[in-house]
Amino acid sequence: MSQTVKTAPAGAPAEASNRVSLGLSNRLLARPEVGAAVAAIVILIFFLIMAPAFRSPASFFTVLYQASTIGIVAVGVGMLMIGGEFDLSAGVVPVSAGLVNAMFCYNLGVNLVVGAVLSLVFALLVGFLNGYLVMRTGIPSFLITLGTFFVLQGANLGVTKLVTGSVSTPNINQMDGYAFLHLVFASSFKLGPVTVWGTVIWWLLFVALSAYVLQRTRIGNWIYAVGGNAASARAVGVPVTRVKIGLFMATSFLGWFIGMHSLYNFNTLQAGNGVGNEFLYIIAAVVGGTLMTGGYGNAWGVAIGAFIFGMTSLCIVYAGWDPNWFKAFLGVMLLLAVLVNLYVKKLSTTRKVG
Amino acid sequence: MSQTVKTAPAGAPAEASNRVSLGLSNRLLARPEVGAAVAAIVILIFFLIMAPAFRSPASFFTVLYQASTIGIVAVGVGMLMIGGEFDLSAGVVPVSAGLVNAMFCYNLGVNLVVGAVLSLVFALLVGFLNGYLVMRTGIPSFLITLGTFFVLQGANLGVTKLVTGSVSTPNINQMDGYAFLHLVFASSFKLGPVTVWGTVIWWLLFVALSAYVLQRTRIGNWIYAVGGNAASARAVGVPVTRVKIGLFMATSFLGWFIGMHSLYNFNTLQAGNGVGNEFLYIIAAVVGGTLMTGGYGNAWGVAIGAFIFGMTSLCIVYAGWDPNWFKAFLGVMLLLAVLVNLYVKKLSTTRKVG
Amino acid sequence: GGGAPEPAPAGSAGAGGGGNSGYTFAMVTHETPGDTFWDKIKAGAQQAATDTGSTLKYSNDPDPAKQSTLIQNAVDSKVDGIATTLATPDALKGAVQSAKAANIPVVAFNSGIDQYKDVGALMYFGSDETLAGQTAGQRIAAAGAKHPLCVIQAAGSVALEARCAGVKNGVAGTENLQVNGADDSSVVSSLQAKLSEDKSIDYVVTLGAPIALDAIKAIDQSSSSAKLITFDLNAEAAQDIKDGKIQFSIDQQPYVQGYLAITSLYLNKKNGNDIGGGKPTLTGPSFVDSSNIDVILPFTKNNTR
Amino acid sequence: MTDTLQEHADPELTEGESLIEMRDVGKTYGAIRALKGINLTVNAGEVSCVLGDNGAGKSTLIKIMAGLHPHNEGEMLVDGQPVHFGSPRESLSHGIATVYQDLAVVGLMEVWRNFFLGSEMTGSKFPLSGLKVKDMKRIADEELRKMGIVVKDIDQPIGELSGGQRQCVAIARAVYFGARVLILDEPTAALGVKQSGVVLKYTAAARDAGLGVVFITHNPHHAYLVGNHFIILKLGQAVLDKHRSEVGLDELTRQMAGGDELTELSHELQR
């Protein structure tokens, strides 16, 4: 038996191999994002038929903008979920970050750029704290981040009330640094009749980066491993704690980013906002094929999930359906998307080869 | 070696045993609910010191009432989570059930008892559907029940609007059967200065029943098994599908119960209510020591979790703390409760015996 | 016993007045779904659309960013006019400007009385939240209020905070309380807790009719002697005003707001009208108390007040 | 230790009767073919040994019998009736008990609860009737002791036991509940010499009590000690199917490994 080993040239099958080589269509279907993509196309076509108002490029780009505001944070939340953790504070972190920036600068008259950096540090700190507490105490992230969610929600309101005397920040569009930050975080340009938002481009960039990291780097490998089986990952030397803390910080970073967008797009922020968005991010990730229990998922899938959610919620309006039933339509659409996704996945595993 | 087997009388140790017998205090500490109980006592004492207004029996019973309205559904949600599933529709099912009852009876002039039975059937159907879809499609329950959550939320609004022309139900306290149902679901009695709510007693009954089922019956065994490892449970013959569907239906049943309480206590229902409560139930379960991933938990723990949540949210008011910071206090208290719980659990496993 | 089915609600009065004008108007609000208050705005708007023979597209989101997207959505749909609430004027300015750029007239209602012009809306229909609060505050101050409790049912809401701030302008001793408006049991317990914590509370001010009903229960159960006033109306609350359980309601007549917002768009398109002549048109505050409740009570049953 | 088997064996078993019969059974996992054209009979009072390389399809074969995965080609007869098990519960109800290679235990649950999982002892048929906790603990403990295993605390979560201890629990459970057919997938893999001996004796005892036994192992010595009938799988197909009388230990070993491995090895490794 050892002769086969010794004589086999590298790469050649050692014995009459019954190795399977999958056809292109099967390989394609097996990718986690393809199911979500098919679901997105089905829903897209459905709404193109149902909602005439949706049939313009302008509408499509409004949908993309809506999707990008969910999708940017969902990139982080998706990676975090692949890594086996949740972040319920992801909805309020953007608001907290924006509030820190606005109030710090307004009340001390500092350049907004300084405040933006400060609020970035703040957001990263929140992410670090989330991750550190989860890893240190062993308490599930659902609970830890629920705690930080409540604390931030309360602090947003409490501090804003204290500093400004109202529940929203003053308008900052006359302050130093505004123009620059507005350009970075909240610019848009016209392409014929269509308004293209900078966030859409940022979103695609973040998704591409995340896809690259997950598939092509060592860190991506580790993310899948800590989510799939943290104990085994640890046993073979993956630095589980560092990976998970890093994921929490990445999520907070993206939260900060979208917080900056809100602030510089709307010039003022309401302290009570953001609550509930954390679930939109999770929904986007899960609709995009991410496993709730970790270890499986894909950046493009998450992006498609955000797109499906954004499209559905706006197209119900474009279609002019009874707003009282809005949520019901949304629910049906979501279930539909998930079912299509599942069906495509089943197809990919039950198709015979050759 | 076979002689030991043949000669050993039943029950006697076959060899010099190094069997461990744990002391009473260790056995006690190892129970899942003890950590939560200690946390509850710590917070109770804390608020007895901080909130003078809380130091009356009347206040304590108000807290109990508040806890019971969360706790009753949390009993079901807790069992469901032990069984490895979530139910996000648990927050709106009570409202849906109440709406069905109120509108059906009011518009057809039927006795309310008939409507109550009908709405029970409706609630059980929703539970069944949740469970059936989860088991049939293999889609995570988080998503399926998110779908039903949206659908019910939309339907509550849409149907109510359609039927009553407004978004709340008409007052039903003049209808046949009201007195009886009010007595069953929404009665209270005075004990000196203290108002004791029927729901508190119902709550304790449900908790006791759930504790019995989980610890002492075959079904309880199956619930832990399907939550701990569904594949293994299935392999040894546990009817996984039936157990999980049963759990969804139990949750819906308890949702129906609290829906009846709201209806017969307030005589009218807002169609938009209930949203967000699903998370309170999950919070109660998790604070009470239930594992998010399933397979571990305990009915008394969940009850204590509901009590901690109810107590904290009301005692912040009793203490007269700044309402803007409400959520922040709540978050800190929750983290505190979980940390104490964890600490007690650690204590129980690291203590030496003998 | 047994309740009889009600007569068909809103829309049954004078339907089909304007024939078919062919206009489509969008209404975008910051409603959190399921509130009776918004339901009346919608009823008024729908009636106006029916009366003018136009089509109404209603949408809502409490998140300003999403509300702004909804306005953009209406612009994309090339509607003939947009009526929007301006609870967060700064955040919506961009979207309103883009509607203007697309030559779509925008009117504001319900909130944004001070900023609507600045934002670019043509007209305004509604009351001033702060002013309404202040008027209520002054009225209870005159009745001897020292320490009212203002109950906020949705944390961080700009409109609700403004109302409470107004009340505080009227009575300096005003204190705020946050409750979970989506759960009646929880509202009752929280109020009960507050009333027993602070016995000196002499008035409870609720900011929505459903909350007022919970407050009645809480006041009753905590044996408090506090009196109750509320913002807005619904059928039950109106009955309670008649029964004396609620002192009075500060009504900003949401039905009128919705009705006028759509009608004004119609008139603007059709006839170039400018209602209010560059000034806000006030729909409130109007007080509903024992003196006029008998007149108003029947209308509340129609969901028009 | 044979008491357990004698007590629980179905009294209606007659030696040689065919309990499970497979006709041309095949199985694919999506694109991957795991089994093809398997013909096999499990008779009462006989031990059928399934041998073969890693990945040959042995576990897949017994998962079909146990009802864990349905087969997608050919047919399977149990007690003469064609069946297509939808779940392991159906298989169990035919008196077929299985020890899976991955053991199928619920890590967080106590040892005794795992032992009785799916077949709990209750006071009555009523779904909410109380468990006989004391009896169950006693029996689980007794059965484990019969295998020479004393767990430190029968209330310990099974996840805290060592690999071999867990395997013993799974075997003891199957032996206790197997009334007609006992399926053992590499039962001695994690076991010490002593416990392996016990398992082999159990296997023989089950056979003698009239049960049909399917025994999967990589050890031809173990197989030859108890087997009546040997099937060797290779890449999902049966390459040898012989009765004990037709094949010797030497041939079996050669067939399994292409040579008398251990002897050869010891020469090679000798220093």
Place this chain on the structure above:
Amino acid sequence: MTDTLQEHADPELTEGESLIEMRDVGKTYGAIRALKGINLTVNAGEVSCVLGDNGAGKSTLIKIMAGLHPHNEGEMLVDGQPVHFGSPRESLSHGIATVYQDLAVVGLMEVWRNFFLGSEMTGSKFPLSGLKVKDMKRIADEELRKMGIVVKDIDQPIGELSGGQRQCVAIARAVYFGARVLILDEPTAALGVKQSGVVLKYTAAARDAGLGVVFITHNPHHAYLVGNHFIILKLGQAVLDKHRSEVGLDELTRQMAGGDELTELSHELQR
């Protein structure tokens, strides 16, 4: 197949040098004592076999060396320095590679990703530099073939492999990455005769390349084929600790099981 070992072995190893030394090491899991007073040395170029009943504490012992659980009594020296590993990463960085009894693979991840998990090949040190996917696939495939395993698709999730195939991946990985010490916890448990032979040869090859090897098994024959040094554990304590020269296969077998089990059994079971 010895190429891999020769290539990756730390060139600075000198035969007989002490790589790991345990002094009076003990370990408790909460209230449960798993190990007590263990003294043991792993020398370069030697195979230390750890034998013992189920639950004796063998896996616990190697988990301490691998850094998975810290010991709570006594001290451990690696390369002469006292250490207290906080995580397996530290142990790996000392050139210690381990095959765990429960394999430590991530079921949802591809075979090749599992092979390289924790030790990925990248273009540069930069954290976001690209993985050398092609190289990694090729190497994983090659190393598995050397063990006589051909997986149908190297991109398959490892959870879909058979038990023995998974074990081969874990062993191949440890062999590939073990530079100074190789720890094998029941590596042949799920393996066929052929693969078991390969693993024994690997063990011998590792020893010859100068690595220290810790080999846990229940099979005294396997142990005696490759071992230099035998430790038998019983209830967490060492009851025998002898060099190969001091103990014969017969004594070893007797010590492990209290008798020449297989022979005795075959008499008992003979029909």
